[in-house]
Each structure stands twice: as structure tokens, then as C-alpha cells.
Amino acid sequence: MFSFEVFKKISAALFLSATMIVLSAAAFAQTADNTPEDAPSAPEQQVEIDQIAPDTAIKQRIESILTATGWYSGLRAAVDEGVVFLDGTTQSDVHRTWARDLAQKTSGVVAVVNRITVVDGPVWSLAPALSELERLAENTITILPLLLLALFVLPLAWYSAGLVARLVRWLLKERIGSPFLRQVVARAIAFPVFLLGLYIVLQVAGLTQLALSLVGGAGVIGIVIGFAFRDIAENFLSSLILSVRRPFQRGDYISVAGLSGTVKSMTTRSTLLTSAEGNEIHIPNSTVFKNVIENFTSSPDRRGEFVVGIGYDAGIAEAQGIILNALQEHDAVLSDPEPMVLVDALGAATVNIRTYYWFDGHMISAIKLKSALLRAVKSALTVNGISMPDEAREVIFPEGVRILQDTPDAPAPQKQQQPVLPQPEPVASAAEGDLLTDEPVDNSPKSEEPESDLLGER
Numbered sequence: 001m002f003s004f005e006v007f008k009k010i011s012a013a014l015f016l017s018a019t020m021i022v023l024s025a026a027a028f029a030q031t032a033d034n035t036p037e038d039a040p041s042a043p044e045q046q047v048e049i050d051q052i053a054p055d056t057a058i059k060q061r062i063e064s065i066l067t068a069t070g071w072y073s074g075l076r077a078a079v080d081e082g083v084v085f086l087d088g089t090t091q092s093d094v095h096r097t098w099a100r101d102l103a104q105k106t107s108g109v110v111a112v113v114n115r116i117t118v119v120d121g122p123v124w125s126l127a128p129a130l131s132e133l134e135r136l137a138e139n140t141i142t143i144l145p146l147l148l149l150a151l152f153v154l155p156l157a158w159y160s161a162g163l164v165a166r167l168v169r170w171l172l173k174e175r176i177g178s179p180f181l182r183q184v185v186a187r188a189i190a191f192p193v194f195l196l197g198l199y200i201v202l203q204v205a206g207l208t209q210l211a212l213s214l215v216g217g218a219g220v221i222g223i224v225i226g227f228a229f230r231d232i233a234e235n236f237l238s239s240l241i242l243s244v245r246r247p248f249q250r251g252d253y254i255s256v257a258g259l260s261g262t263v264k265s266m267t268t269r270s271t272l273l274t275s276a277e278g279n280e281i282h283i284p285n286s287t288v289f290k291n292v293i294e295n296f297t298s299s300p301d302r303r304g305e306f307v308v309g310i311g312y313d314a315g316i317a318e319a320q321g322i323i324l325n326a327l328q329e330h331d332a333v334l335s336d337p338e339p340m341v342l343v344d345a346l347g348a349a350t351v352n353i354r355t356y357y358w359f360d361g362h363m364i365s366a367i368k369l370k371s372a373l374l375r376a377v378k379s380a381l382t383v384n385g386i387s388m389p390d391e392a393r394e395v396i397f398p399e400g401v402r403i404l405q406d407t408p409d410a411p412a413p414q415k416q417q418q419p420v421l422p423q424p425e426p427v428a429s430a431a432e433g434d435l436l437t438d439e440p441v442d443n444s445p446k447s448e449e450p451e452s453d454l455l456g457e458r
Contacts, residue, residue, distance in 0.1 A: 054108045055079040062086075062103055071095040072116065077103075082110035089119050150201045157197020165190035181243050231286070236268045238285035247293050253361075255294040257287055301334065302361035304370055308377055309350030311387035316343060316351055319386050326380040327357050332369050334358040349391050 059079045066075055066086075072095070075088035084103045090096050100114040168186040176182045243266075248254050252263050254273070261273030261281050271288050273281040296302065310319045320341045327339040337358050344354035355377070359369055381388060 054082070058082075058084065058106055058108055062106060065102060066099055069095075072099070075116075079109075082108055083113065084109050084111070085113045085115065087115045089117050091119060093118055146201075146204060149204060153197050153201050157194045160197070161190040161194040164193050181240075184240065231284075232269070235270070235285045238289035239266060239268045242266065242271075242285060242289060248295050248298070252298065253296045255296070256283055257291045259283060297361055300360050300362045301337075301358055302366065303356060303358050304366055304373075305354060305356050306370060306374055307344060307352050307354050308374075308381070309347060309352050309388060309391075310381065311349075311389045312351060314351075314386045316353070318384075319353060319381065322380050322384050322386065323353065323355055323377050326376045327355065327373065330373060330376060332359050332364050333373070334360070347391065349389050 056079070059077050062079075062084065063075065063077045066072055066077070071092070072088045072090050076086075078085040078087075084106075086099055086103060090099075096114065096116045096118055099116055100112050103109055103112040103114075165186040168189050169182050172182045172185060176185065248263050250263055250265065254260070254263060256271075256273075259273065259275075259281050261275040261279075264272045264274050264280075266272070266285070268285075270282045270284050273283065275281055308323065310316070320343075323341045324339060327333050327341075328335070333339055334357075339355065339357040341353060341355050343351065345352045355373075357373065359366070378388070
């Protein structure tokens with residue numbers, strides 16, 4: 001009865017026959033799938049032996065060659081009247097055939113009985129593991145002096161790099177005002193010192209090519225990381241350029257991308273502003289670098305302006321003189337450049353006069369000074385009888401206006417009293433105070449990072 005075992009034996013016999021034919025035709029070439037690359041081919045010529053004791057010499061010669069390959073387990077060779085009997089196990093049919101061919105090509109061999117069996121799985125043995133452990137121990141003993149050298153040179157190089165960095169920061173303290181730039185320059189100069197120590201260790205260890213490969217791989221990885229963290233790198237480079245150009249400093253009042261506030265700090269990621277309302281504004285450095293920066297405190301002289309409307313019945317030149325005199329009498333208004341009082345527009349009910357004045361932006365608050373000047377101008381105009389009417393408005397009466405006629409019994413109209421002119425306003429008021437600028441109070445916790453102090457004081 002045909003069964004799977006019979007089919008398996010027939011298939012094995014056919015496979016063995018086909019393998020023998022292929023090996024004979026290809027000079028016993030080994031395939032890449034089941035033969036190690038370093039496996040030697042069977043000798044083409046006969047293996048010479050000692051002629052004194054042929055059977056014993058044949059046995060010893062064959063056993064020594066097959067044992068040296070390491071392909072066989074439990075190997076035994078027996079020779080009787082030139083007939084060789086091979087016993088043992090191997091993991092490949094090619095190795096089994098190779099042993100038979102070797103025995104056949106040995107001088108003095110009449111016939112070969114190959115009883116070496118092929119096992120399906122690997123033969124369990126501790127020999128390879130023990131061999132690897134021995135090789136590892138030998139390599140460890142060999143590289144032990146290099147490890148000692150690395151343990152001595154690398155910490156020395158690291159310490160030397162730190163000394164160089166501190167020395168560079170001390171030398172550049174007076175030349176570079178930004179602590180961030182001093183730190184970057186110091187690290188750039190100190191880093192080659194550490195690389196020199198690393199190169200010495202790799203050169204002594206004979207790993208120069210490995211170091212170059214690692215550097216090349218690190219460069220590729222750096223490019224990949226650069227694309228992944230493009231925004232972080234962009235902000236860092238922007239902070240570096242802003243530290244070099246220094247368009248603003250700590251305490252300056254600036255406007256960037258529609259946001260205004262007092263500069264508090266600049267890190268490698270963002271610039272921190274405090275708005276006039278006391279809110280913190282974090283702007284990415286790349287945004288600060290790409291946009292227009294308006295610095296209101298870089299120059300001490302700042303210009304303010306406001307508009308006043310007078311009636312059409314008033315003299316414009318007289319009103320201009322009164323406003324100009326009120327500005328010149330105020331101590332906070334600078335005389336150079338001089339203030340200007342110009343007619344701006346003819347409105348529906350008023351003649352609009354625009355006033356320009358200059359003041360010290362580092363000392364004087366712009367909003368307080370504007371309030372004081374508006375109060376002084378209003379007082380001067382009203383005291384001198386200059387009217388400031390409200391804007392014209394259109395009033396609609398849907399039901400019309402009822403007209404009342406005079407009757408004999410109607411009382412006589414009273415005489416209208418003359419309006420009392422207002423008293424002059426004081427120069428200063430309690431609400432405006434001393435007109436000095438008020439910086440927002442910074443109650444945020446101070447950062448402990450060294451990069452938080454990238455700006456210098458003005």
C-alpha cells in the first residue's frame with residue numbers, strides 16, 4: 001500500500017541521485033543555499049597516504065580530514081582490506097557526498113560504504129557557544145589596553161575643552177555683549193579640543209575608518225532630523241542672527257507682526273513681550289526675524305499727535321497760536337524739534353487742527369502726556385473764548401414740529417444770561433501723576449536656562 005513514508009523514501013532517493021549527477025557534472029560545486037562559502041571542494045587528485053600500514057593509514061587520514069571540516073558529528077571511519085566504512089551524522093546531503101568522494105580519491109581505497117546519515121535539524125551542541133566565548137575573551141584581553149587609554153584620554157579631552165570654553169568666555173566678555181553669542185563662540189572653539197582626544201583614541205585603536213563612517217552616518221541622520229525639526233532649527237538660527245544684529249534689547253517697547261509690548265527676554269525658541277495690559281506674548285524667533293520690527297525706544301525722541309476741532313466762527317490763526325503756546329509751556333514737550341499745529345481738515349461742524357509734539361520716550365509716558373496736553377489745550381481754548389462745537393447731526397421728526405403762536409397773555413421772554421467762561425485747568429492732575437513712564441510689572445518666574453539671557457540691557 002502506497003503511503004507517505006514510501007513517497008518520502010522514493011523522493012529522497014531521487015534527490016540523492018540528482019544531486020550526485022549534478023555534483024559530478026559541476027566538479028562537486030556547492031550551492032549557496034546549503035553549503036558554507038568557505039567549504040573546500042573534494043580533492044581532484046588522490047590523497048596520498050603512508051604505504052607501510054595501508055588500512056590504518058587510510059583510516060587516520062580520512063578521519064583527520066573529515067574532523068577538520070567540523071561538518072560531522074559522531075564521525076567514525078573503519079577500513080578493511082581497502083574497503084572504507086563511514087559512520088556519523090551531518091546536516092547536509094552535500095557534506096555526506098563530499099565525505100564519500102574524499103574517501104574514494106584516497107589512494108589504496110577499493111570501495112566506500114557511506115553510512116553517514118543526514119539529520120533534519122541542527123545538532124544540539126555547546127561547542128560553538130564555548131568557541132565564541134573563548135574568542136570574546138581573547139578579544140577582550142587584546143583591547144584592554146585601548147580601553148584604559150580611552151578612559152584616560154577622553155575625560156582629559158573633555159576637561160580640557162571645558163577649560164578652553166571658560167577661557168574664551170572670559171576673553172570675549174568685553175568684546176561680545178550677548179551671553180548667548182559668547183557661549184556659542186566658546187563651544188565652537190572648545191569642541192575641536194574634544195574631537196582631538198577622540199581622534200587619538202580611534203587612531204590608536206585602528207578605528208579611523210569606523211570614525212569616518214560614523215561621522216558620515218551622523219551627517220545623514222542630522223539632515224533627516226533637520227527636516228523633521230525644521231521649525232526648531234529655524235528659530236535657533238533666527239535667535240543667533242538677532243543676537244548678532246541686536247535690533248532691540250531688554251526693556252525696549254517694540255511692535256512685531258501686529259503685536260506690541262516691552263521686551264523681557266529672548267530664548268533660542270521665542271521672544272517674550274509684555275503687553276501694555278500686562279499679558280505675556282511669546283513670538284517665535286523666526287517670525288520676529290522675518291517681519292518688520294518697530295522699536296519705539298531705540299531713539300529717546302518720540303513724536304505724539306492729537307486732533308482738536310474748533311468752530312467755524314473762531315479765528316484759525318488765533319486758535320493755532322493758543323494751542324502752540326500751551327504746548328510750549330509744558331515741561332515734558334521738547335523744544336527741539338519744535339511742536340507743530342497744522343490745519344488738518346474742514347469737518348461738517350468744526351475745523352480740525354492736528355497737533356504734533358516731541359517728548360523723551362525713555363522717561364515720559366506717551367498716554368499720560370497726551371492726556372495732560374489735551375486737558376491743557378482744551379482749557380486754553382475755552383478760556384480764550386474759542387468754541388469747540390460738537391459734530392453736526394441730522395435730527396428727524398417723523399410727526400413734524402408743532403408751531404406755537406404768541407398770545408396776549410404770554411409772558412415776556414427772559415433775557416439770556418452771558419455764559420461764564422471756565423477757569424484755567426492746572427498743569428498737572430492727580431490722575432496723570434508725574435507723567436513718567438510705567439513699565440509693566442514682570443511677575444513671571446525667572447527661567448534657569450542659560451539661553452534665557454540672550455539680550456543685553458540698554
